[in-house]
Amino acid sequence: MATSYMDFTLPTTQFTYDLSNNPLFKKDEHNYINALSVKQLNTLGDSSLLDIFLSAGNVVEPHIHQNATELVYCISGAAVVSLINPFTNELLHFPITPGQTANVPQGWWHYEVATADHTHLLAIFDAPVPEAIFGSDILRLTPAKVLAHTYCLDEHKVQEALAPIQKTVIIGPPKDCKTHFAPASNPMPNVGPNLQPNIEPLQLQPNIQPNVQPNVQPNVQPNTQPNTQPNVQPNIQPNVQPNTPPNIQPNMPPYVNRLPHWGTWVDPRIIHEPGCPYYSEIPVQLNSDDKA
Structure with a gap:
């Protein structure tokens, strides 16, 4: 019980109540x-x-x-x-x-x-x-136009669907509901009597390919085709990178001086090639000392 500062000696102090009266x-x-x-x-x-x-x-x-x-x-x-x-x-x-x-x-x-x-x-x-804040009040008081615009819905269909909700429902469906519906006697037909209905049961799959070797490399597709070349060694290095020429000029500055000076980004690996339409040098402004 929370701390109370009421005067328990008053004749208005209440200790019992009949809920049927409220x-x-x-x-x-x-x-x-x-x-x-x-x-x-x-x-x-x-x-x-x-x-x-x-x-x-x-x-x-x-x-x-x-x-x-x-x-x-x-x-x-x-x-x-x-x-x-x-x-x-x-x-x-x-x-x-x-x-x-x-x-x-x-x-x-x-x-x-x-x-x-x-x-x-x-x-x-x-x-x-x-x-409490009831869902029926949210639906009937939020403009259909807002719901339709926000969730990309047909406004007329939203209005038509929500039109019957004219007051707070609390216990549904309402007595005057005209929609034909089946009573929700079992709203969770696939849930058994266990007390953990939200846990998925473990499904064990049978081995439908008993003669296929397990995939020991989970990121590589297993080979399910028969071995037509039994004397050829398999490729045991499937993830080896192809031969690429090393960078023989690691200290070369990038081709920043050849980038188009009007601001368009171009792959610096191609702009130095002869005939590239973006090949141009940035104009250099010379001061008076350089001109002399």
């Missing part, structure tokens, strides 16, 4: 959220929570909490907590069932999808009042 959002009888903050329970300190009830396929829409970390605890049912790790630019998914948790660091983009009916989640925050 609904945050209600979509229907099976999908709603109740909230508890220091505004309802003044002895709460730096903590708060959301009591979340969802049926299968319903989503707590993508959002961020700009002032708090969120710890999601599953009481009943099942859900998948998804988040974007901004340090790795990865979208991660964490299935949770009763007794399991998933943690979302402060300010990270995330959402929760119920994968079973009668899902009950408890979202716990390390702030006295949980704050």
